[in-house]
Amino acid sequence: MSLHPPSFIQLGSEFFERTEPTPVRQPELLLFNEAWAKANLAPESLPSSALELAKVFCGNQTLPGSEPIACAYAGHQFGHYNPRLGDGRAHLLGELKGLDGSDWEVQLKGSGITDFSRGGDGRCALAPALREYLMSEAMYALGVPTGRCLAVVSTGETVYRQGAEPGAIVTRLMASHLRVGSFQYAANQLGPEATKRLLDYAIARHYPHIDPNDAQAPLLFLQAVAEKQRQLIKAWMRVGFIHGVMNTDNCAISGDTIDYGPCAMLGTFDLNQVYSSIDQQGRYAFGRQPHIAQWNLARLTETLLPLMPGEKQEVLAKLQDFVDGLGESFERDFGEVLAQKLGLSDADKHQELIATLVERMQQQGLDYTQTFDRLTESQQDSSLLAPLQAVLGDWLPLWHEALASEPNGAYQLMRAANPRVIPRNHWVEAVLEAAVEHGDLAPFKRFLKVLQQPYQQLDETSDFQSAKPEYDLSYQTFCGT
Structure with a gap:
């Protein structure tokens, strides 16, 4: 499996920082999006074992053609402008060309500190990594435009959020990671000429x-x-x-x-x-x-x-x-x-x-x-x-x-x-708890199978259709990554 260097680097070094993922102690492949891989990649291009996949999608092993970078961007966060955000815990490895000719950026999230980490540890907890995989695949099946996830790898390390939590790295797939904040960074930090380059x-x-x-x-x-x-x-x-x-x-x-x-x-x-x-x-x-x-x-x-x-x-x-x-x-x-x-x-x-x-x-x-x-x-x-x-x-x-x-x-x-x-919400939290607290991914995978056909009434669909309004009354979500 090989990548093309991120085309984003053609914009110039003021738009990104070159940075390598931080190796992890004990990578283990938990999830791999076989359906996406089958539709977009030649079978012979993939690593042959779960261990090799884990090494690749945690950043321990560099893919040919990979040139990891962290992208710069700004942003309004809850209405307040921050002139310098950027990829604080993510590494854009490069690009894949799908079998249909489409270009996909491959990004690791939770892969270590970058120049944009702003004091953070650059890591991701397991629950948010699993949530992103589950939700993005559910949204795709619902017909909602979305980035995808290729893999989730546990790191064998501990991260500290609400408390001590197992760490993980999720591999994101996007047509690009360009954001409104990318243009805000160019316009406010770099000037019109750089903004025109970004626009082109x-x-x-x-x-x-x-x-x-x-x-x-x-x-x-x-x-x-x-x-x-x-x-x-x-x-x-x-x-x-x-x-x-x-x-x-x-x-x-x-x-x-x-x-x-x-x-x-x-x-x-x-x-x-x-x-x-x-x-x-x-x-x-x-x-x-x-x-x-x-x-x-x-x-x-x-x-x-x-x-x-x-x-x-x-x-x-x-x-x-x-x-x-x-x-x-x-x-x-x-x-x-x-x-x-x-x-x-x-x-x-x-x-x-x-x-x-x-x-x-x-x-x-x-x-x-x-x-x-x-x-x-x-x-x-x-x-x-x-x-x-x-x-x-x-x-x-x-x-x-x-x-x-x-x-x-x-x-x-x-x-x-x-x-x-x-x-x-209550089913998402239930399958995440089973995976994180008990190491049991079976409920997660069963739920995912149902969510991948959301307009069909499968044999198991009824198991996940129940509403729980009293749960939602006090339910809160957290950035948590």
């Missing part, structure tokens, strides 16, 4: 339909990134995902989900739901995610202002219109998501119906996933109508009336939008 690189990497020499390239790039973010947030809202830490350094230019540290899934429907222990003000609550995505894109827009041609006031006015338009788009998007989940093709036509459902779900404390799953299945199982009627009242016949005017059957549209099973 990002265009070539992710949006090659844009001509970088076009005077309007910065605006076209912003529009392309914004559309990717819109689709991402729509997907999050559709499945009830709460990221928990939507800082600009966690907003990927590719439009993929990155950083699963304090994430959680919505149980009882509440637009104000927050699980992250550090989000004391509810900045990143479930219902605020579209607004925060707009805010992050506004910060990206600011970094490209010096590259925009024309008189400054005219450029500012054009960009303000762009940002304002994003707000309107994100506002409409959630209505479209709910319309799809209800089997309705025209969100505008059914605004009142959708708004009434949102109000009833919030008032009644209904489970988000279960409600839409039961509405979906009620199309084929009339026994579900009575319990739905009991909680939704006169809304239910109004919905049926709306469905009757749809030209195509609603069931398939709804089934594609509404998962049967999600990585519910």
